[in-house]
Structures are given as structure tokens and as C-alpha cells.
Amino acid sequence: MRDVAIVAFAQTAHSRTSDELSEVEMLMPVLHEVLDRTGLKTADLGFVCSGSSDYLAGRAFSFTMALDGVGAWPPVSESHVEMDGAWALYEAWVKILTGEADTALVYAYGKSSPGELRDVLTRQLDPYYVAPLWPDSVALAALQAQALIDAGATDERALAGVAARSRTDAAANPYAQLSGPAPMGDYVVRPLRRGDCPPVSDGAAAVILAAGDTARALCARPAWIRGLDHRIEAHSLGVRDLTESPSTRLAAERAGAFARPADTAELHAPFTSQEVVLRRALRLDDDVTVNPSGGALTANPVMAAGLIRLGEAAARIHRGESDRALAHATSGPCLQQNLVAVLEGEGHAA
Amino acid sequence: MPEVLTAPLVVEFPFTRSLGPVQSAFLTGLRARTVLGVRASDGRVVVPPTEYDPVTAEEIRELVEVGTTGTVTTWAWNARPRPGQPLGTPFAWALVTLDGADTALLHALDAPGAESVHSGMRVRIRWAEERTGAITDIACFEPYDSEPGRQPTAHSGEFADTDTETNADTDANADAGPVTGIIAPARLDYTYAPGRAQSRYLNALVDRRTVGERCPACRKVYVPPRGACPTCGVATDEQVEAGPNGTVTTFCIVNIKARNLDIEVPYVYAHIALDGADLALHARIGGIPYDQVRMGLRVAPVWTEGARFPDHYRPTGEPDADYDSYKELI
Numbered sequence A: 001m002r003d004v005a006i007v008a009f010a011q012t013a014h015s016r017t018s019d020e021l022s023e024v025e026m027l028m029p030v031l032h033e034v035l036d037r038t039g040l041k042t043a044d045l046g047f048v049c050s051g052s053s054d055y056l057a058g059r060a061f062s063f064t065m066a067l068d069g070v071g072a073w074p075p076v077s078e079s080h081v082e083m084d085g086a087w088a089l090y091e092a093w094v095k096i097l098t099g100e101a102d103t104a105l106v107y108a109y110g111k112s113s114p115g116e117l118r119d120v121l122t123r124q125l126d127p128y129y130v131a132p133l134w135p136d137s138v139a140l141a142a143l144q145a146q147a148l149i150d151a152g153a154t155d156e157r158a159l160a161g162v163a164a165r166s167r168t169d170a171a172a173n174p175y176a177q178l179s180g181p182a183p184m185g186d187y188v189v190r191p192l193r194r195g196d197c198p199p200v201s202d203g204a205a206a207v208i209l210a211a212g213d214t215a216r217a218l219c220a221r222p223a224w225i226r227g228l229d230h231r232i233e234a235h236s237l238g239v240r241d242l243t244e245s246p247s248t249r250l251a252a253e254r255a256g257a258f259a260r261p262a263d264t265a266e267l268h269a270p271f272t273s274q275e276v277v278l279r280r281a282l283r284l285d286d287d288v289t290v291n292p293s294g295g296a297l298t299a300n301p302v303m304a305a306g307l308i309r310l311g312e313a314a315a316r317i318h319r320g321e322s323d324r325a326l327a328h329a330t331s332g333p334c335l336q337q338n339l340v341a342v343l344e345g346e347g348h349a350a
Numbered sequence B: 001m002p003e004v005l006t007a008p009l010v011v012e013f014p015f016t017r018s019l020g021p022v023q024s025a026f027l028t029g030l031r032a033r034t035v036l037g038v039r040a041s042d043g044r045v046v047v048p049p050t051e052y053d054p055v056t057a058e059e060i061r062e063l064v065e066v067g068t069t070g071t072v073t074t075w076a077w078n079a080r081p082r083p084g085q086p087l088g089t090p091f092a093w094a095l096v097t098l099d100g101a102d103t104a105l106l107h108a109l110d111a112p113g114a115e116s117v118h119s120g121m122r123v124r125i126r127w128a129e130e131r132t133g134a135i136t137d138i139a140c141f142e143p144y145d146s147e148p149g150r151q152p153t154a155h156s157g158e159f160a161d162t163d164t165e166t167n168a169d170t171d172a173n174a175d176a177g178p179v180t181g182i183i184a185p186a187r188l189d190y191t192y193a194p195g196r197a198q199s200r201y202l203n204a205l206v207d208r209r210t211v212g213e214r215c216p217a218c219r220k221v222y223v224p225p226r227g228a229c230p231t232c233g234v235a236t237d238e239q240v241e242a243g244p245n246g247t248v249t250t251f252c253i254v255n256i257k258a259r260n261l262d263i264e265v266p267y268v269y270a271h272i273a274l275d276g277a278d279l280a281l282h283a284r285i286g287g288i289p290y291d292q293v294r295m296g297l298r299v300a301p302v303w304t305e306g307a308r309f310p311d312h313y314r315p316t317g318e319p320d321a322d323y324d325s326y327k328e329l330i
């Protein structure tokens, strides 16, 4: 099997609104930055893959407009997923493994500010039994949090600790939207308080993947993808045990996450309670640095936030701050679908 | 920088969805105040029922009737109900395992306050007065002390058109026949913001000027601008006035009236390359019989009072443009 690495990562400074920018105007600087990091031009790319959802900003076929920012002439080999960009990265990884491409640009963007994100996300739910009730994203996460509290897996204080640690770490992340100490605030949907919930964010991110020697030529210390897998659970919430994440566990096993301990984990946990579930599923102990970026609790551009976890984990390897990192992305309500990547740097970190 | 333009945008669809045999039986059952589940391959009773096994994905069809009372497995207190949600007053979201079922159903629980709700509490269904064969036939759950223990019983999935239960209801609920589909209205409200390049374009249109943007790399002028040159992948930021006149590069004749559009058919819809633009925009052609419109026709915009964009384009009377002058823009 070919060795494939993340060789560059860029993201926007995420913000609550970006009224002055269209989606492509928001995305384009990130595309230029990630290409500049490697010296690649669009014409050099073997594959381009993106992740986004038209529902966020209410703009039909917005991904075709976003492609303007890539510069798609002469025609590029291109694909799009109506999913988080982490799944676009998965598609690009497979494309490179097949030998059809040596490099790939993967990007994702989400502009949630034009709509009511909590309501918009209800449209991804079962259209027969669930969507007609309009249960918003915070409500569903709160059901999971209460199940965890009932099971004795956490309590409100522990959840506040997750929020505080994330915001403290985000102070060192110039791209984070929220950082520094903040009160937990009132209940949004009990037992989740304001501080347990992610901000509503506009933002974008991009990475470049490359194979073998191409990766070595483009990056001093590539973040090699040692394993990558994604799994999904039953779509009916009432069928699942919300305190566990068997799909994360299985994806991690298939990706080889348990072969050796990792030093870092970037977890896509938009709600504090979801970090509790993921830590258990991934068997992370206190030696692992979890979400040094601050995680999705401090910037949550929907559709990009999962790709950002992969990018942040890779960037730590690029910088020599990690030798082996787990990156996780999620999709759907209550961690319904999960992707796990194992990333490694060659040689020991400085 | 000019002020950011915004406008309300409503995206609204009545989604029409057909049902499989299991979903159909379940929703027909709700209309008759009966809850059906389906037996999964491992023997569990799945409520609300699915057409396929949640673990093995194999087709499952064995219907059973379960109770209308049940137990809360988890809950969340919703102090500020949102549009479309089952209750307008504060309520708990709850996953409820109905007696006889092995999985839980999501719905609202009408309770006086968060302190009155806990996992393990007993509840029952409060039926909607008017039932149509939808999940909202369950108005919500309400607290109700009762003993669990009901076993699921076999059910054919068929409901007589005039069984005693429906007879007792209003005529609306006695609708004949199984429920075979649902119509699920969905509406999302947005505040649309067009971004920098399109805002500049729209602001100029107020003065009846058409301002495109030039790509710094390939020098092409885009009208209307989209913010990026799709060829070069860079921002267009140099404003260039184009038109007002232009050339029809290609056209079609519209013979079918569009809904909500008060234009007599047939009419011509055309691609028009404004003078100085490298991309054709599209607009209606008027002021000339539809069968006399041709490629190369020179046209000018026609504005109506107070409009923010041209109503249509009309012939200028100039000689037709030479094919070579617009062939790259077709």
C-alpha cells in the first residue's frame, strides 16, 4: 500500500458571522495559503475533493461556486461530498491509494450565520419519525449528556472542566473563535449549558495530501496517514446506547489506533459530553493531550470542523510537537458516524 | 467599503414521501391510536419500526402491537421551544421505551418543570385530536403512573376503515385506507448576504450601471462577478463598467409559462455579452417578435421605474455584430 501524508493545512480565523464574504470569498484565501505552503499550483493537483452543505447558508449548488476559488480550468479531477471535509479527505486518500493521483487538495467550508443552525440541522434527521418534530442539535446532544449523567459516566462539573480546558487551550490558537475563561452560563437545553455547546461559526479549512517521495519533497515532516476508517451506527437514536460509541471504537480498531499509544488526540466533539464518550471509545488516558487546539467547542464551522481535527493533528506533527496523533471526525446527531485517522511523523519529534 | 447587502431568503418545501409496508402500518396505527413495532432478527421489538433490521440490515416484516404507556430512558429540558417543535410551552425531550418495546421513541414530554422529570419515570401517549397518519399524531407524552410489563402481541398491520376506535373519533380521523405517504412541510429562514463582489455589482445596478470585475491574472471581465475567476482561482477585484449595450450570443424560445411569472409566451431568453464583458449574462429579449431574434442582435437594457435590475433587453437598431466578435463568448 502507498504511504500517504497530510503535507499542509490552512484554516480561516473562524467567526460568528461573515456577512461581507460569499462562500468562495471566505474559502479562497485558505486555498491559496495551503497551495503556497507546498508551492503547488492547481494544475499540479491530481485530485480535488470538497465537503460542504447547501443547507447551511441556503445556497443551492454552492459547492460549484466554491470551486471557482480552485481555478478549475483546464478541467480538474474533482469530487464533492455533502459531508464534513474529513470524509472528502477519506475519498482523496482512497484515490491516492489506487494510484490514480499523487497529490490531492481537500477543502471544506461552512457558513452557518445566514440561517438558524439548530433548526437547519434538524433537516438531516429521519424524515418520517424525527424531522417532523424539529428536535434541534442541542436538544439531541442534551439527551446524550443526560444518559451519560444517569450512567454515572460524568456530571455537570466534569463537563464544565472539559469546556474550561478547551477554552484555555484555544488561547494559543489564533484561529479559534472563543478562548479564555468564561462562565458556563444558563442551560440551553438541560443538562447542557452555554459553555457545553459549540459556538456557531463561519469558516473554512484545506489540506493537501501527497504520496511517498512527493510528500517528502513538499513537507519537511509529513504527517503520514497510518490508518483511516469510518463507521456508522443505526440512524434511530432510540436503538443506540447513547453512552457508547461503538462506531468510533470500530473505526479506531480498523485504523490501527490501539496498536500503540498516541501522544495527541484531536477529537471532533462539538459538545463537552461527546468528549466523554469519545475518550472512552478511544481508550484515551490522561497521558494523551486531547484537543490542544481547543477543539470544536472553540470554533465549529460545520462541515469543516472534522477536517480541521485532521489538519490540527497533522500540523502538530509538522511542527514536531507530536509523533503519533489520533484525529477524529463526526457527523450526524449524537456522534452517529465517526471517522478515525492515525497520523505519524518519521523520526522522533524535536 | 459600502454597506453589506442582506435580504431575507426563505427555503420552503412540502416534502412528499412514500412509505414502506412497515412504516405505513405504523403511521396508520397512530391514526387509530395504536402503536405498532416490528420484530428484529435478534427478537427485539423496534419502535418506531423500521423496514430493515437496525443491526443486520435485513428486511423485517413481523409486526406487533405495543403499549401506549412507557418508561423514559433519557430526557432533556427544553425551556425555550423552537418553531415546529411539538409543544409551544417548556417541555422535556424524551426517549421513551413503550411497554412491550425494546427500543425508544423520541418525542416531547409535557411536564410542569425539569424537577418533575427523571429517567425511569412512567409516561403515556397523549394523542393529537386530529390524526392524519404522522408521527405528530402523538401530541406528546405525559406523566402517568402505571405498571410496566405489557408483552407485545401479534398484529396484522391492517386497520378496518371503520373500527370502533376510529368511529368514536372525528370524521377527519376515520379517513379510509392505509396511510401510504406523508407530506412533511419544511421551511428554513435565512438572511442572504451576497458577498463583496456581488454587493459591488448590486450597488452599481441601483444607479443603472453594470459593473463587472476583471481577473488580475487572465484579464477577463466577469459580469455579474462571482468573486473569483473560475479559470484562475483568484479574487477579481478591479471594477470595470460594462455595457450598457450588448450582443445576443445565443438564445432560446420559451413556450411554456412559468408559474408566478406574468410574461406572455412565446418569448425569447438569451445570453447577452455586454460590451466589455468576457462572460455572457442572461435576460429576456423584448420589443421584437420572438421569431426575429437572432445571434448577433445588438440589444440595450430596458429599465422600469424603481427596478434594481433591467426588466429585459430590446434591439438597439444597430447592425448585427460580426460572428467573430462574440464567438468566444457563446
Ligand SMILES: [Zn+2]
Residues within 6 Å of the ligand: B215, B216, B217, B218, B219, B220, B229, B230, B231, B232, B233
Ligand atoms: Zn482569470
